[in-house]
Amino acid sequence: MTERIVVVGAALLDGDRLLAARRSAPPELAGRWELPGGKVEPGERPDDALVRELREELGIEAEAVERVPGEWPLKNPYVLWVWTARLRPGSPGPEALQDHDELRWLTPGHLWDVPWLDQDVPAVREIAARLGAQAR
Numbered sequence: 001m002t003e004r005i006v007v008v009g010a011a012l013l014d015g016d017r018l019l020a021a022r023r024s025a026p027p028e029l030a031g032r033w034e035l036p037g038g039k040v041e042p043g044e045r046p047d048d049a050l051v052r053e054l055r056e057e058l059g060i061e062a063e064a065v066e067r068v069p070g071e072w073p074l075k076n077p078y079v080l081w082v083w084t085a086r087l088r089p090g091s092p093g094p095e096a097l098q099d100h101d102e103l104r105w106l107t108p109g110h111l112w113d114v115p116w117l118d119q120d121v122p123a124v125r126e127i128a129a130r131l132g133a134q135a136r
């Protein structure tokens with residue numbers, strides 16, 4: 001059996017707005033929206049990986065707030081773990097520096113305005129429930 005590799009994703013919140021990021025690569029994922037984040041490196045704590053990935057991809061200083069319970073299968077061998085996260089005081093605002101070509105802050109009524117990656121939909125549903133947004 002292949003080892004699972006954890007991909008950490010951030011539900012980065014500003015009040016009740018959620019940041020969605022449009023992937024620019026690879027071709028099979030490009031144009032679809034996801035939770036910014038990436039693979040946990042060997043020996044790395046998942047919440048540290050989240051902070052590192054957000055710094056690399058978005059140029060922000062963020063903190064992981066709370067794990068959203070659950071684990072969602074991605075392409076084998078990856079599984080998605082999600083944390084809510086927020087910007088630290090003084091952090092620059094997010095910019096699409098790496099892996100993404102557009103960012104959007106979505107209010108609860110507009111969470112489903114973007115075409116999320118299919119495999120992210122269950123995780124986004126869980127976040128929507130926490131934000132009191134309508135289920136899709």
Ligand SMILES: Nc1nc2c([nH]c(=O)n2[C@H]2C[C@H](O)[C@@H](COP(=O)(O)OP(=O)(O)OP(=O)(O)O)O2)c(=O)[nH]1
Nearest residue numbers: 007009034035036037038039074075078117119120
């Ligand atoms: N970051 C992220 N990756 C996701 C999500 N949904 C999903 O299927 N994936 C996939 C895309 C990739 O196959 C894998 C994570 O890849 P990544 O490219 O974001 O990770 P990374 O920054 O560590 O990548 P790299 O160092 O290998 O370039 O998980 C999601 O919501 N967020």
